[in-house]
Amino acid sequence: MKWRRELREREVEAVNSLTSFISPYMPTAGTNDGWTWRASLDGKYITNSAYAVIKSRRSEQSNQIADASLMASVWQTLAPMKAVVNAWRLLRNRLPTCDNLRKRNINLGDEELECKQCYSHNESISHLFISCPKTQEVWNEIQNWIAIQTARPSWPDAHWESFSHCCKEKKIGKLLKSIWVGCCWLLWKKRNDKRFEGKDWESKSLVAELKARLWSWNKSFGSLNNEMEFTFWSSNDLISRIWSSHLALAPV
Structure with missing residues (x-):
């Protein structure tokens, strides 16, 4: 498809979502x-x-x-609406992954069902966002960044609960929720880029982009102390350094 002007980011996402939905249909x-x-x-x-x-x-x-209550906690996440809606659709299993398209009686060939990130498993919600080897690399990078080890249940709603509630401190909990929502939004974007445009990506580059976007989001929502610098934010062992530093998170 050709456009008269360059599409904005949200328009590209809408086109990719539409393409994913209608591509299996073959009009006769x-x-x-x-x-x-x-x-x-x-x-x-x-x-x-x-x-x-x-x-x-x-x-x-x-x-x-x-x-x-789970859905309510998602809607309260400090993140742009597009990322929150993506998380809501993910947790309700309403994203147009290949297994969900097949459940809608959309005919997909074996190659189309295949995960385009690992080529070793059919694409599903749980595989794409949790168990795919490439996705596992992303979660490993994130855990190294925040220095919190959590269980990794095989289904998204349990994964959300495990990750976002591993710290009882309310302000830290809000930060963890935004990390989870932002990560899943980027994973879905990278999935569409790979499936429809053939663009490869690496876990380190995705996490670097995640850190930059989260920094921008949390600054705009006022949840980070104005004195905190990006180098402090983006370095490993984030949560413990926040605890031990005077650069605490802003009041909730």
Whole structure:
């Protein structure tokens, strides 16, 4: 696709998201559009399938009550709305990863299902953001930066809870949440760059970009002390140095 002007960052993200959603569809000339009942295998409506849908949605409603506090904590993260929305979609498993596209009855070939970062596993939410070897390198770099070791559960909501609540100090907790949200946003951006434009990336460069963006975000939200310099912020062992330094985080 060609554009009359260079796209802004948020426009590139929107185009990539749209491309990811519509690319599996193959329109057929001379064929009319029609309705399909997705709850049955043959696409035809039957009462039993409708009952199963209603029953599953009641179960979903109870799950929504259970994770209400988790979602609320995500929306309170000190990060731009685009990054927060990405985290919300991730934790609700609503990002258009290859496994989710297949669940929507979108036909994808075996090569399209493959993770384009490691080429050793099919792409899914948990693989892309947690268990992919390249993603693991990113989390290792982040843990070296903040000098906090946390468990790495295999599912995003448990990973969020483990990472963002590993410190009881409220101001540190807010910082950890913004790190998690920012990291997942960049991972999704790099995934789209690789899948649609063939752009490779390295874990060290992603974390360096994450540090710069988080510095800008936290400064704009007023959550960092004005005296704190970027060299202090970007060096390893961040959390313990914040604890021991007079350059504390700004009041919440």
